[in-house]
Amino acid sequence: MKILVCISHVPDTTSKINFTDGDTKFDTNGVQFVINPNDEFGLTRAMWFKEKQGASVHVANVGGPETEPTLRKALAIGADEAIRVNTTATDGYSVAKQLAQVIKDGNYDLVIGGRESIDYNGGMVPGMIAKLTDSNFVNNCIGLEIEGNDATAIREIDGGKETLKTSLPLVIGGQKGLVEESDLRIPNMRGIMQARSKPLHVKDPIEAQAETQTTQFEKPAPRGAVKLVDNVEDLINLLHNEAKVI
Numbered sequence: 001m002k003i004l005v006c007i008s009h010v011p012d013t014t015s016k017i018n019f020t021d022g023d024t025k026f027d028t029n030g031v032q033f034v035i036n037p038n039d040e041f042g043l044t045r046a047m048w049f050k051e052k053q054g055a056s057v058h059v060a061n062v063g064g065p066e067t068e069p070t071l072r073k074a075l076a077i078g079a080d081e082a083i084r085v086n087t088t089a090t091d092g093y094s095v096a097k098q099l100a101q102v103i104k105d106g107n108y109d110l111v112i113g114g115r116e117s118i119d120y121n122g123g124m125v126p127g128m129i130a131k132l133t134d135s136n137f138v139n140n141c142i143g144l145e146i147e148g149n150d151a152t153a154i155r156e157i158d159g160g161k162e163t164l165k166t167s168l169p170l171v172i173g174g175q176k177g178l179v180e181e182s183d184l185r186i187p188n189m190r191g192i193m194q195a196r197s198k199p200l201h202v203k204d205p206i207e208a209q210a211e212t213q214t215t216q217f218e219k220p221a222p223r224g225a226v227k228l229v230d231n232v233e234d235l236i237n238l239l240h241n242e243a244k245v246i
């Protein structure tokens with residue numbers, strides 16, 4: 001089985017976020033970037049298939065040279081090869097087009113992407129990839145087993161879980177639950193040393209027109225001052241007359 005894990009290069013949630021050029025561009029100065037958490041769950045599940053079923057695992061990213069440390073970390077975790085499509089990730093559709101071409105060229109059986117990335121939270125790319133590659137698709141995936149050409153997937157739905165039977169080729173949008181947080185892997189020294197010699201292919205992008213454009217960013221409004229009350233009557237009065245929630 002040949003697996004491709006789509007890797008997003010995203011800011012660490014502990015980083016301080018700022019914008020430049022009239023709040024039209026994200027300021028990357030001083031920002032630490034990491035593997036998108038939903039993608040990391042998928043990569044860990046792919047490593048299980050590699051160790052238990054002998055699958056080969058490749059990782060792919062759409063972005064400039066600045067994303068290569070993130071791909072190298074994925075290689076250090078255990079992926080066999082990495083692919084970087086050398087173009088800026090402008091929107092979900094253009095990213096999906098680039099990754100779909102990688103998938104067609106590589107003839108992958110299983111494509112694992114995160115349900116969404118934590119930077120833009122669009123949640124569009126895995127579904128678009130499935131459509132562009134004519135593959136089966138399961139989103140919000142929290143469980144996956146593969147036996148031959150058959151797949152059993154569990155996805156999260158409102159109020160519960162749903163178990164689906166499908167077949168390869170398959171694209172999933174993974175999330176927390178696909179593996180446990182305790183199973184996530186930290187690269188060890190041996191993995192880091194091996195990653196240096198593993199192939200990282202840089203591919204030229206295909207023509208793909210972005211369908212959306214970011215016009216402005218805006219930070220959430222700062223929280224207002226806290227009002228402390230020492231009796232229930234004052235609290236009810238504030239909730240009724242100021243907050244107007246009762």
